[in-house]
Amino acid sequence: MSTSETSSPTPSGSLLSETQVSTASELIGKLRDGLGKAILGQDELLDQVVICLLARGHMLLEGLPGLGKTELVKSLSTLLGLGFRRIQFTPDLLPSDILGSPILEDSGDGQRKLVFHKGPIFANLVLADEINRASPKTQAALLEAMQERRATVMGDSHELPKPFFVLATQNPIELEGTYPLPEAQLDRFTFKIDVYGVSPETLQEIITTRRAGEPPKLETALSAVQLEDLFHLTDKVHLPVAVSNYIARLVTSTHPDRETSPEHIRKFVKFGASPRAAIALAATSRASALLNSKPNVGFEDVKRVAKSVLSHRIILDYSARLEGWTPPKVVESLLESVKEVGREVPEDLSV
Amino acid sequence: MTFDRWTRKYLHRLLFGQFLKTAAEWLGAFLLSFGTIVLLVKLTIPSMWPHVLWLGLAAIPVAIGAWKFSMRDAFTKGESVAYLDQKLKAGGLLMSLSEAPDEEWARKLxxxxxxxxxxxxxxxxxxxxxxxxxxxxFCIACGFVPLREIPLLEELAQESVAEANVEDLKAIMEQLEEEQILEEEEKEQIAQEIEQLLEEKNQPLTHEKWETVDALRQKMQMRIDQSTMSMAKAASAAETLSQAGDLDNLTEEQIKQLTEQLSSGLQRLSEKGNPGSKTAGTLSPEMQERLKQMMANGQLSLPKDPAERQKLLNELKEALQQESQRLVELRQKCQNGQCPGGQCEGNQMGQGNKLANGNKPGKGGVNRGRGDADLNYGHETDEQGIKFKETVLPKGYLDDPSEEVLRVTFSPPEVDVADSAPKSAARKSDASTGQATWNRKLSPKHRGVVKEYFNSGE
Known part of the structure; x- marks a missing residue:
């Protein structure tokens, strides 16, 4: 199927056609298969990565060293054929090391002028490895880039290439000498995904099929245009009113000052999720639906992405830590408490 | 679209379920109120009972109101479609199709x-x-509650009872005055009391007033009883004298007693001062003349001739019996006919009491108590002046029936304290212990107690 066919405009207010959905599924399938070749036994993680990508969101991967976080991002860049830069965050890293800086150059006519030299941020896919090791000043350099998709240096704004993704990794251990990401920075990550170890069978497959742990060589699965088409199709996935109502109630319920919030939220949560979380939840739910070859979002799509979207946006109280509550556990409990439809069925009816 | 029909059905069921929720609360409240009203009407205004049932029709507007109220926050079509979508596990497709119809995707449903x-x-x-x-x-149970019966004269005011009693007393007083039964001083006192009661007849009837009324009534009855007894004795004496013929069978003392009784009765007749009226009218002119003479001399002189005397005595007896009968009737009137035959002497029930249902024993009200109940001893007699029948008591016996002489001594006998102790439990003799106590004569009903007392330590 040609690219023009996939990007044909969908009438406003109507669903994607079956053809559009199947084309999107085919393209997503290619990407998904490629990732599956590089990273073994992490199907759900790969799905989440694809969903975040389709939603044009930034992603924070957290996990122990050696689980393939960096390899995943590198594989993704190869499969997408996008410009890829890797920044290894260290405590002495400066914002200019990321954004770039103006350098005084001789223009040839005896004149000298400041010429802006782009930093590694000017790429489609930026891997911010061990992001929590950089100082807050350097971390803050990413704020504008992630939200506005531009970089401002010495008063001059420079647009970042499209698409632009920040895929960051951080290590939950070795916390000495690290700077935890501030809430404002965390909120800019659409997904925060916890990366866990793989099963013994997967490990066996890894050590038998890959010498020295080298991944197979991958080829580009999607062109930039195809990726852009996928973004458009994702935007056109229908979000029913009832589902958007569910998303709104879900995000609102994370706030402890709401009377409608569940008891454990009011007790353990200090700050709830921002409206940006609701936007991210809607966008990633659309992507999840498209990943499942659906023209519309369902409640289960919201539930699928809720933990990755909300868990890093909920700030828990100290009492929650004492009681053994973690953000993912709170989100799971929230999903059980908040009903899909805002009103209970009358007791005299059995649904 | 084909699914529209089912989404409508689903919505209708949800709406009906919502109505049932509100209707249950509204109908519950209505039924409780209706039952309470039924109960109140049955207990307070039973005459309204049949009309109250029309209130049951209010269930219809209640149901309509419940429907309207439930529809204020009714389920929307979107919500019902969301539920149906979940039930069908359509993954949001039904919701999307209801918002953006698409024939192509509708086939996936x-x-x-x-x-x-x-x-x-x-x-x-x-x-x-x-x-x-x-x-x-509750409503059904209220329907089974019986209607309250209203007492016939429940609404009779307390003041009217007082008024009726006092008026009744006044009427009796007038009759007693006419019969000249009461003495002047007594008459004035009673009249004064009645006058005071009449003045206070519009004030609440207190137990003091009831007691005053009773006392007055009792006093007047007592006077009637005395006069009745005097008349009855005189009539009896006249009959005895008449039956005695030439008086040979009677002793002088008996004749004297009978003559005194007869003269006492006749004296009361003469004291009335109207021998020419009523009772006196039944006597012959000769008898009237004798009565005048007796009034003058202070004693009754009977004719010497037995026949003439018998005729006079019969005439007197008849007159005295008539007077006695009139007094009995007056007494019954005083008792308001409630106690014929003098069976309830202490009963002073009047019209007011009868209306207040106070003529039954034990129902005299909190101020009157059981004093209104009949006192029946079981041995009353109908004879005039005698309350109880004569009863032969059982023959007495001694402790030692043999009455044998045990021995003769030269000194006074030694008295055993225990033997001479009185048979009652409250002994006046010295206290005794041990065998002496055991040997002491105790009545059988006390022996068990004493034995139990001494055996209690074992």
Missing amino acids: PQMESQWSQSLPKFYPVRFAKTVGIPLL
Whole structure:
């Protein structure tokens, strides 16, 4: 199927056609298969990565060293054929090391002028490895880039290439000498995904099929245009009113000052999720639906992405830590408490 | 679209379920109120009972009101479609199609009618039954409560009872005055009391007033009784003298006693001062002349001739009996006919008391108590002046029936304290212990107690 066919405009207010959905599924399938070749036994993680990508969101991967976080991002860049830069965050890293800086150059006519030299941020896919090791000043350099998709240096704004993704990794251990990401920075990550170890069978497959742990060589699965088409199709996935109502109630319920919030939220949560979380939840739910070859979002799509979207946006109280509550556990409990439809069925009816 | 029909059905069921929720609460409240009204009407204004049932029709506007109220926050089509979508596991497709119809995707929905029909909510009105059930039972129970019976003259005011009693007393007083039964001083005193009661007849009837009324009535009855007894004795004496013929069978003392009784009765007749009226009218002119003479001399002189005397005595007896009968009637009137034959002498029930249902024993009210009940000893006699019948008492006996002489001594006998102790439990003799106590004569009913006392330590 040609690219023009996939990007044909969908009438406003109507669903994607079956053809559009199947084309999107085919393209997503290619990407998904490629990732599956590089990273073994992490199907759900790969799905989440694809969903975040389709939603044009930034992603924070957290996990122990050696689980393939960096390899995943590198594989993704190869499969997408996008410009890829890797920044290894260290405590002495400066914002200019990321954004770039103006350098005084001789223009040839005896004149000298400041010429802006782009930093590694000017790429489609930026891997911010061990992001929590950089100082807050350097971390803050990413704020504008992630939200506005531009970089401002010495008063001059420079647009970042499209698409632009920040895929960051951080290590939950070795916390000495690290700077935890501030809430404002965390909120800019659409997904925060916890990366866990793989099963013994997967490990066996890894050590038998890959010498020295080298991944197979991958080829580009999607062109930039195809990726852009996928973004458009994702935007056109229908979000029913009832589902958007569910998303709104879900995000609102994370706030402890709401009377409608569940008891454990009011007790353990200090700050709830921002409206940006609701936007991210809607966008990633659309992507999840498209990943499942659906023209519309369902409640289960919201539930699928809720933990990755909300868990890093909920700030828990100290009492929650004492009681053994973690953000993912709170989100799971929230999903059980908040009903899909805002009103209970009358007791005299059995649904 | 084909699914529109099912989404409408689903919505209608949800709306009906919502109505059932509100209706249960409203109907429950209505039934409780209706039952309470029925109960109140039955207990307070029974005459309104049949009309109250029309209030039951208010259930219709209550149901309509419940419907309107439940529709204020009714389920929307979107919500019902969301529920149906979940039930069909359509993954949001049904919701999307209801908002953006698409024939192509509509084919992905379940095509079997049975799947749709099974997805509809089922009615399970347990809550409705629980909420309405108890008020309904209460309402039915109220329907079975019997109507209260209103006492015939319940609304009679207390003041009218007082007035009726005092008026009654006044009427009796007038009759007693006419009969000249009361003495002047006594008459004035009673008249004064009645006058005071009449002045206070509009004030609440207190137990002091009741007691005053009773005392006055009793006093007047006592005077009537005395006069009646005097008349009866005189009539009896006249009869005895008449039956005695030439008086040979009677001793002088008996003749004297009978003559005194007869003269006492006749004296009361003469004291009335109207021998020419009523009772006196039944006597012959000769008898009237004799009575005048007796009034003059202070004693009755009977004719010497037995025949003439017998005729006079018969005439007197008849007159005295008539007077006695009149007094009995007056007494009954004083008792307001409630105690014929003098069976309840202490009963002073009047018209007011009768109306207040106070003529039954034990129902005299909190101020009157059981004093109104009959006192029956079981041995009363109908004879005039005698309350109880004569009863032969059992023959007495001694402790030692043999009465044998045991021995003769030269000194006074030694008296055993225990033997000479009185037979009552409260002994006046010295206290004794041990065998002496055991040997002491005790009545059989006390022996068990004493034995139990001494055996209690074992």
